[in-house]
Amino acid sequence: MQNIIKKIKSIKSYGLKNGKRNFVDYNKERKVKERKNKTKKRVQYYYAIDNDFIKKNNEIPNKYENKIMQGDCLNILKDIPDNTIDLIFTSPPYNFGLDYKNSQDEHYWDDYFKKLFEIFNECIRVLKWSGRIIVNIQPLFSDYIPSHHIISKYFIDKKLIWKGEILWEKNNYNCKYTAWGSWKSPSSPYLKYTWEFLEIFLKGDLKKIGDKTNIDITDSEFKEWVNAKWNIAPERDMNKFGHPAMFPEKLAERVLKLFSFKNDIILDPFNGAGTTTIVAKKLNRRYLGIDISQEYCKIAEKRLKGEL
Template sequence: MSICSDKKLKRNDNIKIKKVEVRMVNYKEIKVEFDYPINNYTMSILNALEKKYGESNIHFDYNDNQVLVYLNNIDFEMFKADIEELSLNNNNNDLNKISNAISNIKSYGIKGKKRLYVGYGDERKTVNRKEKEKKREIFYYTRGNNFSEINNLLPDKYMDRIVCGDSKIILSQLPNNCIDLIFTSPPYNFGLDYEENEDDQHWEKYFETLFAIFDECIRVLKYGGRFIINVQPLFSDYIPTHHIISNYLMQKKLIWKGEILWEKNNYNCKYTAWGSWKSPSNPYLKYTWEFIEIFCKGTLKKIGDDKKIDISGDEFKKWVYAKWSIAPERRMKEFNHPAMFPEELATKVIKLFSYQEDIVLDPFNGVGTTTLVAKLNKRHYLGIDISSEYCSKAEERLSSFLF
């Protein structure tokens, strides 16, 4: 709405009444009620804040025992810090009440450090969306799945454990439907020097071995659980690994929920050129990102306890934007592992797609980033890897933290 009103400063010994001109700006309006008339000092502080942040971004009107707050966009963390400092220095709780009222607004967009309170959801709307989805039959490829909706408990001997062995064999010993979230990054078959793992197999053998493990992963995943895979295609072999894996899991009747681009900001890659230089003969495309493929078993909705949600509103709004800019892991030499992903990546996946106390599995656990992050975020975990060296390092990482 557009605002055209007078500042109502009735108790106005020292403050000049300010005329608010017509603004062609949209605002979100909230009302903050008080049990007493707003004093001149509070109004002067709010006017100063309005001047600092700009009237087109935030402004205040006063009406007896009520403050009307009109919001467009602000850096709320800075605003909150200003309020806390002013309240502490001047023993003024009125300001905190207004700050808390703004903080309680849960619907907003994010742009840089600012919260956008209007216009952030503007997009072309589909008319009769539900009816059209039903006509198209969304995730039709899962038709006929025989997934049980009965979930089971993970046996105690596998709870919060690092297990050394062949994932296919270890997973075959688990009951059906006992894992909430699988997050893993299997060997990419690039020819990297993994401990006790062959990373340059013929592609048919590679996928045969990988999919045998994935079959067990699907079986042990709970109904409503998520199967999330970090993978990078081997572009030099022209093998679209992420597409092949996604196609296989769709054939197994998992629901493809989406894909996240993990932007690694590899600037060396951006400014090199392979293939045919300045020629359409055979230019080689370079990528600075990897893929995160996300699948669900049986249903998109995961049932959980709302009290076990630990993602903040700002985190949620930022992370559902499906391009994450995260620097690569820099400590691979320290752990003697050639292809670790960073803890930040695992943190975002685990907090966005699971609840506290859920069970997180990594069947290619390596040196234990997934299991460490799971424990740090109050999830249960099971990590499996064929390398005894890597399993020892994973255990060391867990024991290095006091929980």
């Protein structure tokens, strides 16, 4: 509790009066005067305002509810009706040359993005009005391809609202660096990274449609998780699940509790060993997980049955 109070005191736009939290007057606190009028002049979400998304949401057909489906997600997504999914959380193959069962992870970058964007087009279509897509991305720094920026630009061009970015601090090096680039010389030093990104996009509206009685995030979780740097260790049990690139359950738990309601329908089109779907089940959300590999789908099913 002491820590929370200390943290709140350090946030400038809050005040504490008799131990209770209250807002400090916005205009007094901020140096910018007439902030609202000035914001209006800049026209908020200017790139997203002229979208032509349909506002009518639909129920997901039964055959997709609480299912793991094997196949190329592009083909499977094409059959899913418009505006049926509340939230997509996914980590696509990063084009690192990883050894996935049943799919190549090494393409020319143009081909990689072409296919990925065809899949994301379908993802946007199946998302409900006010639905969210959250993509976990780790750029391949050694190729100097800023995938997180390229993917974000794609969603912005498609008129989704960029909600923000979470920095997932894994506290371990993403690659086994054996070299420093130009050792002790400014000519070409290598930069090292211990984190990945979560890019968050919204379809049509900042506010998600949902029933208040279906909120399950606690006060302390909310306060901690809106700080957009998340310290979460990487998945340590990848050998057990037989998958080379999983994210940990803790990451999916935070995403689902912070950005979705209970009973929402959650999709992961690159479901791998099924981390998103097992967390969705544990948190009383409905789920659909798709992966191209039969083997990974079987693992995801086993996790759902509690056999792994």
